[in-house]
Structures are given as C-alpha cells and as structure tokens.
Amino acid sequence: MAGPLAGVRVVEFAAIGPGPFCAMLLADMGAEILRIDRPGRAAADISARGRASLALDLKEAAAVETCLAVLGAADVLIEGFRPGVMERLGLGPEIVCAANPRLIYGRMTGWGQSGPLAASAGHDINYIALTGALEAIGGDAPVPPLNLVGDYGGGSLYLAMGIAAALYERATSGLGQVIDAAIVDGAASLTSVFHNPRAFSLPSAARGEHMLSGAAPFYGVYKCADGKFISVGALEPQFYAAFLQILGLPADALGDQHNRADWPAGRARLEALFATRPRDEWAALFEGSDACVAPVLTLEEAPHHPQMQGRFTPEGGYHIPNPAPRFSRTQSELRTGYAKAGEGGDEMLAAWCVK
Numbered sequence: 001m002a003g004p005l006a007g008v009r010v011v012e013f014a015a016i017g018p019g020p021f022c023a024m025l026l027a028d029m030g031a032e033i034l035r036i037d038r039p040g041r042a043a044a045d046i047s048a049r050g051r052a053s054l055a056l057d058l059k060e061a062a063a064v065e066t067c068l069a070v071l072g073a074a075d076v077l078i079e080g081f082r083p084g085v086m087e088r089l090g091l092g093p094e095i096v097c098a099a100n101p102r103l104i105y106g107r108m109t110g111w112g113q114s115g116p117l118a119a120s121a122g123h124d125i126n127y128i129a130l131t132g133a134l135e136a137i138g139g140d141a142p143v144p145p146l147n148l149v150g151d152y153g154g155g156s157l158y159l160a161m162g163i164a165a166a167l168y169e170r171a172t173s174g175l176g177q178v179i180d181a182a183i184v185d186g187a188a189s190l191t192s193v194f195h196n197p198r199a200f201s202l203p204s205a206a207r208g209e210h211m212l213s214g215a216a217p218f219y220g221v222y223k224c225a226d227g228k229f230i231s232v233g234a235l236e237p238q239f240y241a242a243f244l245q246i247l248g249l250p251a252d253a254l255g256d257q258h259n260r261a262d263w264p265a266g267r268a269r270l271e272a273l274f275a276t277r278p279r280d281e282w283a284a285l286f287e288g289s290d291a292c293v294a295p296v297l298t299l300e301e302a303p304h305h306p307q308m309q310g311r312f313t314p315e316g317g318y319h320i321p322n323p324a325p326r327f328s329r330t331q332s333e334l335r336t337g338y339a340k341a342g343e344g345g346d347e348m349l350a351a352w353c354v355k
Helices: 018-028 061-071 093-099 124-131 148-173 183-190 237-247 260-274 279-286 345-351
Strands: 009-013 032-037 052-055 076-079 104-109 178-182 219-223 229-233 293-295 312-315 318-321
Touching: 009 018, 009 061, 018 032, 018 076, 018 104, 018 148, 032 345, 052 345, 061 093, 076 148, 093 104, 104 148, 124 148, 124 183, 148 178, 148 183, 178 183, 219 260, 229 279, 279 293
Parallel strands: 009 032, 009 076, 032 052, 076 104, 104 178
Antiparallel strands: 219 229, 229 293, 312 318
C-alpha cells in the first residue's frame, strides 16, 4: 500500500458523518482500515470507500471477543458512539488499552465525553450553533454551511490530526492514548481568530458586520446577469487596486476602502455593475489577474475548471476529490470501492494474523 500511513492498522466502528470521513482520509494515506459493520448493511456513503468490512452483532459475546482479538493487532481504533456505549459493550478504553497498550483510541462525539449535553443527540448544525460559528455565517439569518465546519472541519480533521500526532508520540513512548475529539471543541478552535475582532480593526465579529462575512464591498459574493455568482476577495491594497483597474473604476470609486461608512454605497455600486454581465464573462475578464476574483462554481462544475482538472477522479458518473494534502515521496492514493457489510473482513483478519 502507498501513502505515509502505510502499515498502520485501523479498526473503525461503523457510524455516520465525521468518524467514517476521518477513516476515509486515513485510508487514502495508506492505512489499512477494517470497518466493524452492523450485519445487513447493503450500501454506505462515499466516506465508507476504500476498506474491508467485518459484520458483527456487538450485542453478542462472541462478536465482542472477535473485536478484542482484532484490536490486539491494531494501531488505531475509531468510534463515534455516544459516551458510555463502548464501555457497555465491553470495548471501552480501560479494557481495550489494557490489552493493547500501544493502541490509539480515537473517540468522536458531538458534545464531548462530559458536560450536561454529553448524552444528548445532536447534529452538525447544533454543534456549530453552540460554538458561535453558525451565528457568524449568513445574511439576515444564519446559514448552515453544509456540515463542513462541524462534522468534517471540527470533527474529522481534528481527529485525524490527533491520530497522526499520537502515532508520532508513540514512536518515542511506545504507548498509545485516548483521543477525545468533540466537534464542539474542533469547531470552536476554528473560530479562534474571530474572537478578537480588533485584530481586523473591526468593532464587532457579528454576522454581516465583519470584513470577512460580507460587510465589505471588496470581500463578498455578487449576483451576475445570468443569476450565477462571482466571488471577490480583494483585501490587500495592491489586489484592491488591480480589482478596480480591471473594472475600469477610479481609485476612489467605492470610497475609502477601509472606511466602514463607505461600504454600503460601495457594495450597492458593485451589485449594479456585476448584474450587467453573466458570470463567465466576468470570470474571463479577471482570469489570471491579482484581483482575487473567481467564479462561484457548482459542485458539478468544479471538476471541469482548468485549475481543478486533475484534482478529481471520475467514479460512477460523478467525481471524487483526490486525496489531500499531496506528498512528494509517500504519495496518497484514492481508495475506491465500497464493501458491503462483511465483505473482505475475514481476509483482513487472516492477514493480521488474528485467530
């Protein structure tokens, strides 16, 4: 197997959302993933690609014994159940890590392992709501940013980073450890720089008032004549100057760039201007310049843009983003293929020498 994590063995207890997505990232980087599935699952989403499956009913003692055996040969465990579930199954860290002290035990939850909401249900929108991230995104009302900020940004990526760090530390100590990856922790961490609006010379980080949330005319999205959108990010003076020059506007056309009192009129003028041409005409006008302007593409359009070509792989009528980041020597590899529940698991157990 290729990738910087080649040889790392990961046992993933099937869940939804950020846990499987984290496992997908590790698989693309070369890790061997054995997914413990519920019997009977016929299909899974794209984040379940690239690993073998073992179908087990964890309510049965024999299934738990199989899990303990395979975990004895594993490097990493990923689970995304509510707090206490793994303990009730007899697969909590006290038992599993005692049997395999080198195991890195990754726990993915929304609210964390403790606190008044720890046992409550929730989804991405709830987690980012409580961190302040959701309130800061949108216009008249907060807009859910898909589940990018919570599940995948604050959850999957932080767990993957934690696993990588724990693997590095284990090379010195010889010991694994438990990773508590709560989406509320990761999402809150992502908002770090916005907790001090003074760093941006702004009075507030409230929705619609921040320079990066749509208040400034030089950083935002504009509707074009065809109903599509163009993005503008001309923050620095040299990029702002290039932006105005390409538009054929004088330097003071939008007022003083950093005077908030001039922003509403400047935005109104740009709204009227961008509404005069279709998106792709504006994109062609700014293409290759330092004005920091780019078309807002749909998910279907993105793989076909010249800059994005080669960054996706066609699969079953759609496109899968290629693994990121890129490595110069131990290249990651896109792992396709979707195992049904129980498919490939027995072979992986034999390869791991589990009796």
